[in-house]
Amino acid sequence: MEKQETLDNHQDLITRFLSMTDDDVANPSPLLSDDEIVDNCTIAMIAGHDTTSVLLTFLIKLLSEHPHVYQTVLNEQEEIANRKGSLDEPLTWEDLAKMKYTWKVATETLRMNPPIFCSFRRVVQDFELGGYTIPKGWQVFWTAFMTHMDESIYPDPSTFNPARFDNQGAAPPYSFMAFGGGPRMCPGYEFARIETLTMVHYLVTRFQWKLSLEENLFGRAPLPFFHQGLPIQVKIKKPLHDDNDDVIM
Numbered sequence: 001m002e003k004q005e006t007l008d009n010h011q012d013l014i015t016r017f018l019s020m021t022d023d024d025v026a027n028p029s030p031l032l033s034d035d036e037i038v039d040n041c042t043i044a045m046i047a048g049h050d051t052t053s054v055l056l057t058f059l060i061k062l063l064s065e066h067p068h069v070y071q072t073v074l075n076e077q078e079e080i081a082n083r084k085g086s087l088d089e090p091l092t093w094e095d096l097a098k099m100k101y102t103w104k105v106a107t108e109t110l111r112m113n114p115p116i117f118c119s120f121r122r123v124v125q126d127f128e129l130g131g132y133t134i135p136k137g138w139q140v141f142w143t144a145f146m147t148h149m150d151e152s153i154y155p156d157p158s159t160f161n162p163a164r165f166d167n168q169g170a171a172p173p174y175s176f177m178a179f180g181g182g183p184r185m186c187p188g189y190e191f192a193r194i195e196t197l198t199m200v201h202y203l204v205t206r207f208q209w210k211l212s213l214e215e216n217l218f219g220r221a222p223l224p225f226f227h228q229g230l231p232i233q234v235k236i237k238k239p240l241h242d243d244n245d246d247v248i249m
């Protein structure tokens, strides 16, 4: 008898992993060991949460430091917000599709500060690179930085310049590696885009903020983190509150 699988929308990830069984219908065994379930949950939390929060943290910093970029993002987002009937009217897919400049800013932020700066690949057949033979079976390590800081792809690579993504179609393949590439490319790319654009929309249209520290260096462990956190002062904007001088954070 063929085994049938149904996915209950109310099942959370751990319940789903625990209930996955092999094809032996009469005497099913768990498909994943406890260690594999723990590994998968850890991956889901790091891959699905920490990456986007790193991107948003850098966006908050870079938008503060680049007033012209901030203003262009604000104009784009206010135009979308102003077309809404009320403050509570949610964003739509069409709204997200209009946030083109904001996504270029996020892409440039990811180019300069990729949350995941490297990954590994197993070589499946011998190949030549720069006069060296890389044999089948080797594990190779790629870093997004090497590509993102390559002047032949991104002129003046240390300058934050979202306009460099105006003509993305002209870039060589695999020149933007923040989400990896190939069959194991990040499956959360589209979700991360939606989360980021939505967050930036509400951030710039409803709040103003400024950085509390003039200089704030960051390290990696292995994801980037600011040594002193990223303290900011936030004000609620009009028209949400008329007495809007309250610092809320």
Ligand code: HEM
Pocket: 043, 044, 047, 048, 049, 051, 052, 055, 110, 114, 115, 116, 119, 120, 177, 178, 179, 180, 181, 182, 183, 184, 185, 186, 187, 188, 189, 191, 192
């Ligand atoms: C700005 C946000 C994000 C960045 C920069 C990012 C980046 C990456 C990178 C570089 C990889 C490795 C790709 C490769 O080896 O080619 C990856 C894998 C993965 N990402 Fe993301 N990611 C982000 C958001 C998300 C989100 C929101 C989710 C889930 C909701 C997610 C789920 C995953 C998973 C499950 C993998 C492993 C895929 C596999 O091994 O086949 N990521 N991500």
